[in-house]
Amino acid sequence: MFLTKDEERMLDGEEGYAVKKSMEILVALGDIYGAEKLIQVGSVQVAGVSYHNLGDAGLEFLNELATDGKVKVLTTLNPAGMDLENWQNLGIDPEFARKQNLVIDAFSKMGIIVSCTCTPYLIGNLPRYGEHVAWSESSAVTFANSVIGAKTNREGGPSALAAAFVGKTPCYGLHLDENRVPDVHVDVTADLSKFSDWGALGYCVGTQAQSKISYITGIKDASVDELKTFCASVVTFGSKPLFYMKDITPGSENVPLPKEKITIDKQDIQDAYQTINDETEDIDFVCIGCPHASIKEISQIASLLKGKKISPNTEFWVATSRPAKQLADKRGYSKVIEAAGGKFACDTCMAVAPLKGRFRAIATTSAKGCYYSRHNKMLTKMGSLEECIAAGVSGKWK
Numbered sequence: 001m002f003l004t005k006d007e008e009r010m011l012d013g014e015e016g017y018a019v020k021k022s023m024e025i026l027v028a029l030g031d032i033y034g035a036e037k038l039i040q041v042g043s044v045q046v047a048g049v050s051y052h053n054l055g056d057a058g059l060e061f062l063n064e065l066a067t068d069g070k071v072k073v074l075t076t077l078n079p080a081g082m083d084l085e086n087w088q089n090l091g092i093d094p095e096f097a098r099k100q101n102l103v104i105d106a107f108s109k110m111g112i113i114v115s116c117t118c119t120p121y122l123i124g125n126l127p128r129y130g131e132h133v134a135w136s137e138s139s140a141v142t143f144a145n146s147v148i149g150a151k152t153n154r155e156g157g158p159s160a161l162a163a164a165f166v167g168k169t170p171c172y173g174l175h176l177d178e179n180r181v182p183d184v185h186v187d188v189t190a191d192l193s194k195f196s197d198w199g200a201l202g203y204c205v206g207t208q209a210q211s212k213i214s215y216i217t218g219i220k221d222a223s224v225d226e227l228k229t230f231c232a233s234v235v236t237f238g239s240k241p242l243f244y245m246k247d248i249t250p251g252s253e254n255v256p257l258p259k260e261k262i263t264i265d266k267q268d269i270q271d272a273y274q275t276i277n278d279e280t281e282d283i284d285f286v287c288i289g290c291p292h293a294s295i296k297e298i299s300q301i302a303s304l305l306k307g308k309k310i311s312p313n314t315e316f317w318v319a320t321s322r323p324a325k326q327l328a329d330k331r332g333y334s335k336v337i338e339a340a341g342g343k344f345a346c347d348t349c350m351a352v353a354p355l356k357g358r359f360r361a362i363a364t365t366s367a368k369g370c371y372y373s374r375h376n377k378m379l380t381k382m383g384s385l386e387e388c389i390a391a392g393v394s395g396k397w398k
């Protein structure tokens with residue numbers, strides 16, 4: 001890979017340990033994937049924040065980089081293993097909290113905005129159309145590529161950090177237009193009548209298109225919340241963090257329609273629910289906010305929970321970013337949700353918090369949430385917000 005004089009200086013260690021290490025990572029990646037050069041990135045989003053996944057080895061790696069590493073571009077974090085302010089109320093072990101705080105301290109020392117959300121585009125880390133970025137979280141990467149029209153590979157935690165310290169990433173994969181051409185036309189004939197249908201659709205597209213880039217037609221309209229849950233699902237069950245949706249993805253009108261065609265109909269959506277949902281009536285955990293709930297979703301939760309009480313046998317979480325929670329506090333939504341017995345889980349989520357063994361069965365609006373909850377040994381139910389609220393209130397899935 002061609003390096004400029006400045007980049008060679010960085011590789012030689014003239015800007016310190018963290019930059020040298022980062023250049024080594026970027027050059028190795030560039031060589032593996034045949035990149036010709038490094039390109040500037042407008043922002044970085046770093047995953048691998050939960051101590052649950054990092055462990056002591058990961059914490060040590062971060063502390064080493066934090067000795068002299070300072071990020072060169074806007075950099076935000078993915079969810080951590082706990083709510084950084086309210087972890088006691090969510091049943092987090094104090095020793096886990098201590099270690100998680102050390103992880104956050106290391107990131108903070110590097111100059112990273114400790115935002116801890118998988119929806120960076122809702123809290124100020126918003127790329128423009130065509131901008132190159134280096135993001136890690138799969139749903140956010142898919143949203144950036146497919147809804148915003150920015151360009152990013154799905155970075156690992158270390159390669160995203162390396163891009164942040166250097167301000168550049170190797171130019172390969174989805175940074176190159178020739179790798180962003182769709183391979184398969186996905187025509188959706190099913191009506192999407194409730195929110196969780198978007199997660200079911202993501203399951204269908206992901207499992208059928210797999211490693212191909214889809215060009216999706218048949219969608220008449222989609223809200224940002226529907227697109228964010230679709231993005232999370234399609235990349236969880238498939239592998240490509242890029243799709244085109246006719247009239248929604250910027251520039252989709254200039255992209256050729258592939259010859260290979262798949263149709264997703266009503267039966268496919270019903271089959272997705274059959275696969276994602278387990279047999280269970282009792283629900284002891286409800287979690288809304290995968291990806292992190294927007295202020296609009298929080299307002300909907302508040303209006304559905306107003307005057308109701310969560311079952312004493314059920315824990316009810318709203319996973320969201322701290323800025324969204326602060327807006328919810330100002331509008332009075334938090335008060336309504338908490339009065340009903342619901343809890344906010346800011347900075348964290350059901351996949352990265354240490355939840356294994358704590359709950360038996362979860363209800364959620366998110367297909368991705370179900371996928372990761374099964375990894376945490378929970379039975380899963382995916383449904384509309386109304387169905388999840390009803391499950392939280394009664395402790396039953398009806």
Ligand code: F3S
Pocket residue numbers: 078079118137139232289290291292319348349350351352368369372
């Ligand atoms: Fe976000 Fe966690 Fe879901 S990172 S997309 S809330 S699994």
